[in-house]
Amino acid sequence: MILHEKYKQVRQATIDFCSHLEIEDYSIQVVQFASPAKWHLAHTTWFFETFILKNYVENYTEYNANFNYLFNSYYNNAGDRILQNNRGNMSRPSIDKIFEYRAYVDTKMFEFLKDVSEQKIIDLVTLGLNHEQQHQELLVTDVKYMLGHNPIFPEFHEAFHLVNDFNTYNSxxxxxxxxxxxxxxxxxxxxxxxxxxxxxxxxxxxxxxxxxxxxxxxxxxxxxxxxxxxxxxxxxxxxxxxxxxxxxxxxxxxxxxxxxxxxxxxxxxxxxxxxxxxxxxxxxxxxxxxxxxxxxxxxxxxxxxxxxxxxxxxxxxxxxxxxxxxxxxxxxxxxxxxxxxxxxxxxxxxxxxxxxxxxxxxxxxxxxxxxxxxxxxxxxxx
Missing domain, CATH: 3.90.1580.10 (paralog of FGE (formylglycine-generating enzyme))
Incomplete structure (x- = not known):
């Protein structure tokens, strides 16, 4: 698969999962290890902006200079960051701004990927896509933790049972x-x-x-x-x-x-x-x-x-x-x-x-x- 097509596919999969969330779901952090959906959406975008666009696009203008501090996870080399247990304290920026951020970075990445041939950069983009896939899984488990600790046990989506599978063999x-x-x-x-x-x-x-x-x-x-x-x-x-x-x-x-x-x-x-x-x-x-x-x-x-x-x-x-x-x-x-x-x-x-x-x-x-x-x-x- 061509790299820019893979990029589009992976990034869309994150959005597709989040489409089942209510607006109130995006910012909640129930425990330190389970990050809010809004943070996952922004952090995976921050990865591409920080490690690719800012390093390889001449005169690149970052979307918001504060986002490096807000959405860096644990990369000390990338600068200061908020504490992990404070990720759920950010009512601002709003989820609308986070989706704007994703769209802004995606537009810049699509332009950039048209002419990429250097293997080092291709490898870095591939790492970023695998990084996003890891966060897609974390989104599933973090959302489950949030809803699973809601006293009324709300349904996320009928198609996401995910525990109704069985062994094929008994050997x-x-x-x-x-x-x-x-x-x-x-x-x-x-x-x-x-x-x-x-x-x-x-x-x-x-x-x-x-x-x-x-x-x-x-x-x-x-x-x-x-x-x-x-x-x-x-x-x-x-x-x-x-x-x-x-x-x-x-x-x-x-x-x-x-x-x-x-x-x-x-x-x-x-x-x-x-x-x-x-x-x-x-x-x-x-x-x-x-x-x-x-x-x-x-x-x-x-x-x-x-x-x-x-x-x-x-x-x-x-x-x-x-x-x-x-x-x-x-x-x-x-x-x-x-x-x-x-x-x-x-x-x-x-x-x-x-x-x-x-x-x-x-x-x-x-x-x-x-x-x-x-x-x-x-x-x-x-």
Whole structure:
């Protein structure tokens, strides 16, 4: 696909999702980690303006000089920025101004992309588009967090249930011990944290070709899984008790039955559907209860072409660390992944909220082990 067509397609997908929002929805920030929709719309636009237009278009006039401060996320090289937990305090600029900002930058980008041939710039635009796709997924999960914590559980849109999918298989895959290549190879986009192809040795292992279902996790719950400290990592046990956790996120007992909030409203939990919205601690405790374990990210990648994956981000037992020969780029782009390689766990695969054409077997997602507002699930190994 021609670059400017890809640009138009990705940018429109963000607008299409937001078209289902009410005007009051755009500015709300329920918690620090869930940013307002208005901020996502502006930040993804800021990326193209800051890293491409301002650097490569002669005499470029930025839309608003204050927007760098308002919509920079974590790029220290790009200047000062507001605190993350203040993103929801901006009633101004209005959402109308944010859409004007997007239109202004898009017009400038369309003009710019007509004559782009330098590979460095093409790569940077491609990074920006993948960055926007990441924020499209965050929009889904942040909006769900906002509406899912509204006491009347409002419907976002009937077509966005997103948790009513099921396993295709109920088998496992056996992998022989040996040395295997890990990391992205060949053409196509990848992030810098996937580069540095290297060999790893793994012992014989077996990995499920299916994800844990709601019914299977209910069995864990009913057996006292959330109250048995023997199953939990110490930090996980502290989290359970400090927050009175007894079920996955968005689950509620109503008239003696489990229900969960979906973006198409409150629904009864389907025991046969694939589990979602559990964190690393819950995944690890469930694996312990089953007498199994979570796979390493290397085992997951080795087995990926034999697995049915892509509907849940899958927790692994691997800490998010650099591959051998990982090279962090200079400047703001170098802040994209490298500086987060501490106190996070790797997730593999993709989810039902992931944008189209934004997944691959080498993709290394990462979150804090306590986080569960993403569409996360459990695949077991032994």
């Amino acid at each position: 496992s895959v056996k992998i022989k011990a040996g040395n295997y290549n890990i990391g992205h190879q060949g053409p196509g986009f990848c992030y810098d944290n996937e580069l540095g192809v290297h060999k790893v040795y793994v012992a014989d292992f077996e990995i499920n070709n299916h994800l844990t279902t709601n019914g299977e996790f209910i069995a864990f719950m009913e057996s006292g899984g959330y109250s048995d400290f023997n199953l939990w990592l110490d930090e996980g046990w502290s989290w359970v008790n400090s927050n009175n956790i007894s079920a996955p996120m968005y689950w509620h007992i109503i008239d003696g039955e489990w229900h969960y909030y979906t973006l198409s409203g409150l629904q009864k939990v389907d025991k046969n559907a694939i589990l979602t919205h559990v964190n690393y601690y819950e995944a690890n405790a469930y694996a312990e209860w089953k007498g199994m374990r979570l796979p390493s990210e290397f085992e997951w990648e080795i087995a990926a072409n034999q697995l049915d994956w892509g509907r849940r981000w899958e927790w692994t037992n691997s800490a998010y660390l650099p591959y051998p020969n990982f090279i962090k780029e200079n400047g703001a782009v170098g802040e994209y992944n490298g500086k987060f390689m501490s106190n996070k766990m790797v997730l593999r695969g993709a989810s039902v909220a992931t944008s189209k054409n934004h997944s691959r077997p080498t993709y290394r997602n990462f979150f804090n082990p306590v986080e569960r507002w993403q569409y996360t699930g459990i695949r077991l190994a032994k």
